[in-house]
Every structure is written in structure tokens, then in C-alpha cells.
Amino acid sequence: MKKIEIKTDFIKLDQLLKYAAIVDSGGVSKLLIQEGFVKVNGEVCMMRGKKIHDQDEVEVIIPDEMGHPQEKFILKVFKNK
Numbered sequence: 667m668k669k670i671e672i673k674t675d676f677i678k679l680d681q682l683l684k685y686a687a688i689v690d691s692g693g694v695s696k697l698l699i700q701e702g703f704v705k706v707n708g709e710v711c712m713m714r715g716k717k718i719h720d721q722d723e724v725e726v727i728i729p730d731e732m733g734h735p736q737e738k739f740i741l742k743v744f745k746n747k
Contacts, residue, residue, distance in 0.1 A: 668742070671746050672743060675745070676719045677717075679711060680699060681695075707723055721742075724743065725741075
């Protein structure tokens with residue numbers, strides 16, 4: 667599990683994936699979210715603008731070119747208080 671520190675009250679889901687260096691562009695982030703490869707607190711989330719707050723957990727599956735799971739990342743977000 668990778669811990670991600672944020673300094674604001676929330677970060678949008680697509681921005682989090684870039685901030686955590688899971689993806690290198692907003693386009694890739696958008697695709698992963700829209701294709702159902704991202705879960706927030708255990709539930710598939712297809713809203714790239716979803717606000718992620720302190721203590722939220724985000725799971726990201728990176729598929730291979732055939733769409734099969736290849737890599738999995740788990741991010742735990744916390745706010746620096």
C-alpha cells in the first residue's frame with residue numbers, strides 16, 4: 667500500500683492517479699476510471715472528478731493490452747494536519 671499525502675481537504679480522483687505517479691497523463695487516468703479499473707473504498711468508481719478525502723483508499727488495476735489485470739496499486743490518502 668502506497669501512502670499519499672495531500673495538503674488540501676480533498677483531491678479529485680483523476681488528479682490523484684497523476685499525483686501518485688500511477689499514470690503519466692490525464693488521458694490515461696480518464697480511460698482507467700471510465701473502464702472500471704479504479705475502486706474507491708472497495709467500490710468501482712467511474713467518476714473521474716470524485717473527491718478523495720483523508721483516509722480514503724483507492725485501488726487501481728493497470729491492464730495489459732488485452733484488458734487483463736497486469737499490475738495493481740493500492741493508495742491510502744491522508745491529510746497532513
